[in-house]
Amino acid sequence: xxxxxxxxxxxxxxxxxxxxxxxxxxxxxxxxxxxxxxxxxxxxxxxxxxxxxxxxxxxxxxxxxxxxxxxxxxxxxxxxxxxxxxxxxxxxxxxxxxxxxxxxxxxxxxxxxxxxxxxxxxxxxxxxxxxxxxxxxxxxxxxxxxxxxxxxxxxxxxxxxxxxxxxxxxxxxxxxxxxxxxxxxxxxxxxxxxxxxxxxxxxxxxxxxxxxxxxxxxxxxxxxxxxxxxxxxxxxxxxxxxxxxxxxxxxxxxxxxxxxxxxxxxxxxxxxxxxxxxxxxxxxxxxxxxxxxxxxxxxxxxxxxxxxxxxxxxxxxxxxxxxxxxxxxxxxxxxxxxxxxxxxxxxxxxxxxxxxxxxxxxxxxxxxxxxxxxxxxxxxxxxxxxxxxxxxxxxxxxxxxxxxxxxxxxxxxxxxxxxxxxxxxxxxxxxxxxxxx
Numbered sequence: 216x217x218x219x220x221x222x223x224x225x226x227x228x229x230x231x232x233x234x235x236x237x238x239x240x241x242x243x244x245x246x247x248x249x250x251x252x253x254x255x256x257x258x259x260x261x262x263x264x265x266x267x268x269x270x271x272x273x274x275x276x277x278x279x280x281x282x283x284x285x286x287x288x289x290x291x292x293x294x295x296x297x298x299x300x301x302x303x304x305x306x307x308x309x310x311x312x313x314x315x316x317x318x319x320x321x322x323x324x325x326x327x328x329x330x331x332x333x334x335x336x337x338x339x340x341x342x343x344x345x346x347x348x349x350x351x352x353x354x355x356x357x358x359x360x361x362x363x364x365x366x367x368x369x370x371x372x373x374x375x376x377x378x379x380x381x382x383x384x385x386x387x388x389x390x391x392x393x394x395x396x397x398x399x400x401x402x403x404x405x406x407x408x409x410x411x412x413x414x415x416x417x418x419x420x421x422x423x424x425x426x427x428x429x430x431x432x433x434x435x436x437x438x439x440x441x442x443x444x445x446x447x448x449x450x451x452x453x454x455x456x457x458x459x460x461x462x463x464x465x466x467x468x469x470x471x472x473x474x475x476x477x478x479x480x481x482x483x484x485x486x487x488x489x490x491x492x493x494x495x496x497x498x499x500x501x502x503x504x505x506x507x508x509x510x511x512x513x514x515x516x517x518x519x520x521x522x523x524x525x526x527x528x529x530x531x532x533x534x535x536x537x538x539x540x541x542x543x544x545x546x547x548x549x550x551x552x553x554x555x556x557x558x559x560x561x562x563x564x565x566x567x568x569x570x571x572x573x574x575x576x577x578x579x580x581x582x583x584x585x586x587x588x589x590x591x592x593x594x595x596x597x598x599x600x601x602x603x604x605x606x607x608x609x610x611x612x613x614x615x616x617x618x619x620x621x622x623x624x625x626x627x628x629x630x631x632x633x634x635x636x637x638x639x640x641x642x643x644x645x646x647x648x649x650x651x652x
Contacts, residue, residue: 220274231317273311291646369405376613390566392478415632432621434628441520442498444468458491471641476649480564525550535605543579
């Protein structure tokens, strides 16, 4: 095996070494830093094939990144990039992330950037704080998050697809509609939105006088990006009589071009109740097809967008799990394809899935949505069993937020999500219409 970046850097800027005394795996990372970025990374690893693969992946993920950004690479990020790791091998991804952090820590120490650095607002001082937070245990991070939340008079809103440890610190965990409702009701000064960018934008639309934080500003939604505002304006020109109903999974600019917004839990009701016989429905073609089936009296013009996570779930993926649990019922999200929905016993939004499980007499369920939904289901209905589909679909954007990023966001009140006032005012009406229904 000859993995990329294996080797050693003479006179490296930073060196980090870790080992696991139980399995005997050892990793040493060597880094060179140029203008605040990791310009070269090498590693030496003694251990199993998984440990070597992890070392190679960590080096590829960190190469070229800013020092502070590289510090935030977590063991979960590494495991996800490798396509998932069995629980007994997760220690390998932990070793890799830790070895990299130690190498960066060594570099920072050599530069004289210790905790006593008095230049608090310098770029290097920020890197020190990121490093400090990244090395803390989860229970310490949670304690610090709760303290900062109290100091900043903040509320933490968390989507059902977030990591379990992020869900555990949420003041409210739910689907897009529930989160938007909570955002509209809050009287707190700061909203920490643990989701993706369009969700934080929706909170900013509803709360122009509050600070809205998205702990990982890169957490976007590919489906929202499939409906650029310029294309939406052209579609409106082609269909001048159509009422524009936009799924909440759209940018603020697109919401501003819409007549109504909706979520997966109220899309059918919104479409049925709006005035007009022709509906331009965007951006999800699968949700549009589901709505068209339930509102046949209206002509639905679907946008050709989709959620790649739900699009990739197949009937075969569902049936593979069902074969091992023949008495289970199938709960599917309406963003799934028509083929998958056709075999489902229940079609619900993520929060609606909890209600379906509580109402059903079945004890087992196959869950056709992002695999992270299994955690809140098991927590809400502990006496029943839930299984993700065979492909275990994951949304990488939903997994970008970590405890250390939440803490840093609260401490620095950054990164903030704002919406230009002219856009916000125009987007507010369709969002309020969504909430009223």
